[in-house]
Amino acid sequence: MRAAVMYGAGDVRIENRPDPKIVRPADAVVGVAAACVCGSDLWPYASMPATDTGRPMGHEFLGVIEETGTDVRALKAGDLVVAPFTYSDNTCDYCTRGLHISCRNGGRYGFDGVDGGQGEAVRVPYADGTLVKLPVTADSTLLPSLLALSDVMTTGHHGAVTAGVGRGDTVLVVGDGAVGLCAVIAAKRLGAERIVLAGRHEARTDLGRRFGATDVVAARGEEGVARIRELTGGADRVIEAVGTRSALDTALGSVLDGGTVSRLGVPQYEQGPIGPGVFMRNITLTGGASPARAHIEQLLPDVLDGTIAPGLVFDQTFTLGRTPDAYQAMTDRQVLKALIRP
Amino acid sequence: MRAAVMYGAGDVRIENRPDPKIVRPADAVVGVAAACVCGSDLWPYASMPATDTGRPMGHEFLGVIEETGTDVRALKAGDLVVAPFTYSDNTCDYCTRGLHISCRNGGRYGFDGVDGGQGEAVRVPYADGTLVKLPVTADSTLLPSLLALSDVMTTGHHGAVTAGVGRGDTVLVVGDGAVGLCAVIAAKRLGAERIVLAGRHEARTDLGRRFGATDVVAARGEEGVARIRELTGGADRVIEAVGTRSALDTALGSVLDGGTVSRLGVPQYEQGPIGPGVFMRNITLTGGASPARAHIEQLLPDVLDGTIAPGLVFDQTFTLGRTPDAYQAMTDRQVLKALIRP
Known part of the structure; x- marks a missing residue:
């Protein structure tokens, strides 16, 4: 064969x-x-x-x-x-x-x-x-x-489930790849009311809107975090669907204290920022391979x-x-x- | 004054x-x-x-x-x-x-x-x-x-709650300080059936037994993890009540895939091991300042x-x-x- x-x-x-x-x-x-x-x-x-x-x-x-x-x-x-x-x-x-x-x-x-x-x-x-x-x-x-x-769809769903997405929630999805887009589908399916998609490829974020994203943030880094916080006041539930340190930083920067970041992208790093900052903010880090x-x-x-x-x-x-x-x-x-x- | x-x-x-x-x-x-x-x-x-x-x-x-x-x-x-x-x-x-x-x-x-x-x-x-x-x-x-x-008691309780301790659970508490001992009280109060206390100060672990610990593991490092796994087959819910990297390593080594590690000790580190290993194992890291x-x-x-x-x-x-x-x-x-x- x-x-x-x-x-x-x-x-x-x-x-x-x-x-x-x-x-x-x-x-x-x-x-x-x-x-x-x-x-x-x-x-x-x-x-x-x-x-x-x-x-x-x-x-x-x-x-x-x-x-x-x-x-x-x-x-x-x-x-x-x-x-x-x-x-x-x-x-x-x-x-x-x-x-x-x-x-x-x-x-x-x-x-x-x-x-x-x-x-x-x-x-x-x-x-x-x-x-x-x-x-x-x-x-x-x-x-x-x-x-x-x-x-991709079962992985996006895993992110929404482990992030604890429920009816009426505000959810941030970081990444407009296929997994991020499926996470949008999954968040909507579980009742999220507001779904912010962080991504900068317009064809993809357009598909994300079709899947249920209510807002798109194209800016990255600190500017992206500032925009997400401006839109949402901070997200309770974040699905990180990339796997890079910068995507994780966007997730941690955008999540509310006491909120949850679910990772779906295989981490391209061995060590991450889980010191006193994340600790004092009571951020939960969850998710993983679906x-x-x-x-x-x-x-x-x-x-x-x-x-x-x-x-x-x-x-x-x-x-x-x-x-x-x-x-x-x-x-x-x-x-x-x-x-x-x- | x-x-x-x-x-x-x-x-x-x-x-x-x-x-x-x-x-x-x-x-x-x-x-x-x-x-x-x-x-x-x-x-x-x-x-x-x-x-x-x-x-x-x-x-x-x-x-x-x-x-x-x-x-x-x-x-x-x-x-x-x-x-x-x-x-x-x-x-x-x-x-x-x-x-x-x-x-x-x-x-x-x-x-x-x-x-x-x-x-x-x-x-x-x-x-x-x-x-x-x-x-x-x-x-x-x-x-x-x-x-x-x-x-200490509200902090121990925070660990048990964020770790998701419930009736019949097997819980590992890492650390026999006052917070760890209060986490034992809290885990028992929430219905844990088996509570393994990792600590090596006998007067403290004796108090831990009085509070509800069913097992005590005095060994540390890899030997401690091996002993905890031998006793429990891996713990579903772990409360890390120290704050050092070695305590976190014990927690991550002892938790079952899909399990939860709740941190109560203020981390004495800025970066931690949240790379592909933790990701593939679907470990949830939660807890924080109570x-x-x-x-x-x-x-x-x-x-x-x-x-x-x-x-x-x-x-x-x-x-x-x-x-x-x-x-x-x-x-x-x-x-x-x-x-x-x-």
């Missing part, structure tokens, strides 16, 4: 790789119908040291089950399924509490002999515990929004009935062969989020 | 200072019946640069109202009152949400012309918004426990009926003149918490 493999910064290649096969009884092989490039894929694309072996890429995909291992009970060949961005057994103590991202037996696509999602097929470990069956066919126009459940598997079932009905349409974040479709171009286009910010069709 | 003034590390003096007088209409002058030395007073006692002007010390006291300004409505001369460790107007937006520590008009004792609590009398700004009237007389045997509401004023009324009935007895943390009483000895005795860990009687 053909699949995308990264060999270093700026170096994504489409290669022939062995066709996935059932290795363990709980495995399923999924033929990929749609995949995408994640904002987090752009970090290694910017900085990964060159390697001879390469790393299969992609952790967001949906597709049709081709084959199942003997232990797979809930799924069968022909089922259309969406994959959360990590696999999980759905039975361990962490999964039982809805924290599938910390699954005792879980793991990441593209590592430990598991294929990446940017390819023609993927062997999925713990298929019953991981994959969620979709009640539509592979030609459904809902496919982009269903694919968004794999990561347990997508736990959130999919909750959001699925709203996607199916059209209440939310996170698939709008996909603004360009690439064939699998053009995946390297998709990386570059997203890096150049010509494309918000690239959908890949094998 | 006589009061304690710090002139630098290791240099606390008892001096004659001007008798407090009403300055603003919302002020009250309180004659101090009992005060104490806080663990946080020991930080400047260890490191404050020498100064000629000195800083009046103490932020925990209770006493009898001697005089009130013309705007004071709820209190009158002769009332016995306890002071939260900061003053607050109890009317601003932060106070209204119970975050008195962030009061728009609030401040600290010993700063901005306001007396410290370790003295014979204190002018208290916003007396109606700050002081809580006590339904006992100044000779009550409950006085030490009522004094604990000024800071809004004591908000918590006093909730805890007061339990002190009055003897359900909780946080006053047991006071293991030695000093006259005001011996306040310098109290600082040294606490620094030398000969005394857990010193009560001062002017």
Whole structure:
């Protein structure tokens, strides 16, 4: 089969790789119908040291089950399924509490002999515990929004839930990437009344307004914080959807004392400002990597009935062969989020 | 009047200072019946640069109202009152949400012309918004426990509340100082089933057991974390009641993925480890300086009926003149918490 493999910064290649096969009884092989490039894929694309072996890429995909291992009970060949961005057994103590991202037996696509999602097929470990069956066919126009459940929409939802967003709240979303925009959808869905989106790419913030943002702040740094405070008097609940220190600083500068900052962007720093300043202000820092598997079932009905349409974040479709171009286009910010069709 | 003034590390003096007088209409002058030395007073006692002007010390006291300004409505001369460790107007937006520590008009004792609590009398700004009237007389045997509401008990309670402690929980309390011990009381009061106290001073951890700790871990660092994990399998809710980086590391090492660490000790660091590790584990970092004023009324009935007895943390009483000895005795860990009687 053909699949995308990264060999270093700026170096994504489409290669022939062995066709996935059932290795363990709980495995399923999924033929990929749609995949995408994640904002987090752009970090290694910017900085990964060159390697001879390469790393299969992609952790967001949906597709049709081709084959199942003997232990797979809930799924069968022909089922259309969406994959959360990590696999999980759905039975361990962490999964039982809805924290599938910390699954005792879980793991990441593209590592430990598991294929990446940017390819023609993927062997999925713990298929019953991981994959969620979709009640539509592979030609459904809902496919982009269903694919968004794999990561960005469930991640945005995780931010809104962990930030404690509720009816009538004022929420700040820092970052107009696909996750930030999905956080806007999620905040609105949970009843936020005022949603300030901090971002400076007009096409993206326009989409953010369509999703429910009531205000957009394009200014950054201290000027951005001043503008946000002017608009809101300070936000009670902040969703930080970038991962840089400057985004965190904007979040901490804009949040009210006693408020909550939920982080969704993988931190590009090891140490952060949690000294006496944050302490005296009683700021709660929460969020983290989303347990997508736990959130999919909750959001699925709203996607199916059209209440939310996170698939709008996909603004360009690439064939699998053009995946390297998709990386570059997203890096150049010509494309918000690239959908890949094998 | 006589009061304690710090002139630098290791240099606390008892001096004659001007008798407090009403300055603003919302002020009250309180004659101090009992005060104490806080663990946080020991930080400047260890490191404050020498100064000629000195800083009046103490932020925990209770006493009898001697005089009130013309705007004071709820209190009158002769009332016995306890002071939260900061003053607050109890009317601003932060106070209204119970975050008195962030009061728009609030401040600290010993700063901005306001007396410290370790003295014979204190002018208290916003007396109606700050002081809580006590339904006992100044000779009550409950006085030490009522004094604990000024800071340590309300701070321990803040940790348990922000950590989300509830019935049946397993809670780790890091630190066997007065705040850590009060956090044990608070965790038990909120229904925790298992309370592990990390501390290595046997007299203190024995008191912790009396307060409700079910297990004590004396080992520190990685060995301590290993022991805590062996005992608990990881704690869902951790209260960090020290403020050092090593205490935070113990907290982060011991908490389960998806768990909460609430900080009560003023951080003795500016930067902390909130990079990808904490992010991927979905750890929530919360807590902060306690809004004591908000918590006093909730805890007061339990002190009055003897359900909780946080006053047991006071293991030695000093006259005001011996306040310098109290600082040294606490620094030398000969005394857990010193009560001062002017």
